[in-house]
Amino acid sequence: ILGIQAYSSTADPPSSQDHVIGSGVSTVTLTTEGLVKRADIEKALETLLWADQDNEPDSEDHELTDSGKMTILRIKGKLETSQGWVMVQGVRDIFEISEIKPVQGSNFTQHLVFIGIHLDKQRLVNLTNMALR
Numbered sequence: 001i002l003g004i005q006a007y008s009s010t011a012d013p014p015s016s017q018d019h020v021i022g023s024g025v026s027t028v029t030l031t032t033e034g035l036v037k038r039a040d041i042e043k044a045l046e047t048l049l050w051a052d053q054d055n056e057p058d059s060e061d062h063e064l065t066d067s068g069k070m071t072i073l074r075i076k077g078k079l080e081t082s083q084g085w086v087m088v089q090g091v092r093d094i095f096e097i098s099e100i101k102p103v104q105g106s107n108f109t110q111h112l113v114f115i116g117i118h119l120d121k122q123r124l125v126n127l128t129n130m131a132l133r
Helices: 038-050 121-126
Strands: 023-030 072-082 086-091 092-098 110-117
Touching: 023 086, 023 121, 038 086, 038 092, 072 121
Parallel strands: none
Antiparallel strands: 023 110, 072 086, 072 110, 086 092
16 A cells, blocks of 8 residues: 555655565466356355455454465456356455456466465365366
8 A cells, every 4th residue: 555655756765675475475276177157156265265264364454474374365267157258356355256258269268366375275176166167
């Protein structure tokens, strides 16, 4: 978040320590072929982000912690349903699934990418397996 002096010529430049994310951040990519059910995608993400309650940071000020808990920072992906292609986007415990139209002649690959801390690939596969058949 930019401060009030962010674009002021008198503001001090940010230090090299600003906005540093620890080396514990990683990604997990899940791919699939064939049609997926939108309702199943929604249920899997709801279970992962809401019902599990492991996505909430431990500290009161929501800084990234080294507690060992899986923390999902971002979700991005595109999947094909019987109604067409959808884009999945998420930040922390908020996600959105919206319809998209592929560019004619493009070769879309179905995938979900999770970015986070202490990601457990097998757990992500198990939770999303109901939608990614």
